[in-house]
Amino acid sequence: MKQVININHVKKQVSIGNHKQDLEILHDVSLTVNAGEFLSIIGPSGAGKSTLLNVMSGLSRPTSGQVILLGTDPYHLRAAKAAAFRRDQIGFIFQSYNLIPALPAFDNIVLPLRLAHKKINREKIYKLLKEINFEADPSHFVSALSGGEQQKVAIARVLVANSRIIFADEPTGALDTVSRRIIFGLLRKLANQGACIVMVTHDIEMAAATDVAITLRDGRLEKIIKKPTATELFQALSEERV
Numbered sequence: 001m002k003q004v005i006n007i008n009h010v011k012k013q014v015s016i017g018n019h020k021q022d023l024e025i026l027h028d029v030s031l032t033v034n035a036g037e038f039l040s041i042i043g044p045s046g047a048g049k050s051t052l053l054n055v056m057s058g059l060s061r062p063t064s065g066q067v068i069l070l071g072t073d074p075y076h077l078r079a080a081k082a083a084a085f086r087r088d089q090i091g092f093i094f095q096s097y098n099l100i101p102a103l104p105a106f107d108n109i110v111l112p113l114r115l116a117h118k119k120i121n122r123e124k125i126y127k128l129l130k131e132i133n134f135e136a137d138p139s140h141f142v143s144a145l146s147g148g149e150q151q152k153v154a155i156a157r158v159l160v161a162n163s164r165i166i167f168a169d170e171p172t173g174a175l176d177t178v179s180r181r182i183i184f185g186l187l188r189k190l191a192n193q194g195a196c197i198v199m200v201t202h203d204i205e206m207a208a209a210t211d212v213a214i215t216l217r218d219g220r221l222e223k224i225i226k227k228p229t230a231t232e233l234f235q236a237l238s239e240e241r242v
């Protein structure tokens, strides 16, 4: 299997209290994710899940250690190249990431295609919006949409972009049960077609339907569970530490 993400001995420190003190929030995390693999990151609140996702995805430089995406260290690219690499290869479904409020939903969805000078198939995009139960008007500004609809815009943008890696932070958090199932099904399909998907979630049932779940606790990678079941994941999360 082709390795798509490699992170080696990654640590992340942040400065607190007028920069006088460093706090380490990720301790020595190493991990590999393959093409076609759907990986979920679970763990208690404050365990470092979002921090790990940000470091892994090239958005937040680790204090030490190495991140390799598709054979490239995103932190060693110049700004313009890093932006092109992200745009062409990586999809982000982050709640606060990069939707442009003053643009219509449709324009937000096709923005990466426009920037990459790719053809826009309107019909295909409308079909996809229908498929994900997007009920608002795609010509409405993103700022006028509900949280759930905005999340669907972010998801649609990634689904049309053909990204080889997708990073998702609680992608279905603001969605109703039916939409959640549909979106998860579409992500699952992309993984089956060869994309590599990394998702932070608090939803154990959903994590149990991914290929690999990792548990984080206090900034440490605790367990890597292949083909997880919900029972295993509940157990892993409720185990007392010695």
Ligand SMILES: Nc1ncnc2c1ncn2[C@@H]1O[C@H](COP(=O)(O)OP(=O)(O)OP(=O)(O)O)[C@@H](O)[C@H]1O
Pocket (backbone or CB within 6 Å): 014, 015, 016, 023, 025, 043, 044, 045, 046, 047, 048, 049, 050, 051, 052
């Ligand atoms: N920039 C920062 N400065 C100080 N502390 C931070 C910073 N970023 C994160 N932290 C702390 O690091 C820890 C991990 O945060 P992170 O958001 O990664 O956790 P999480 O597992 O995603 O939590 P949740 O499930 O609640 O979203 C938390 O204790 C958080 O308060």
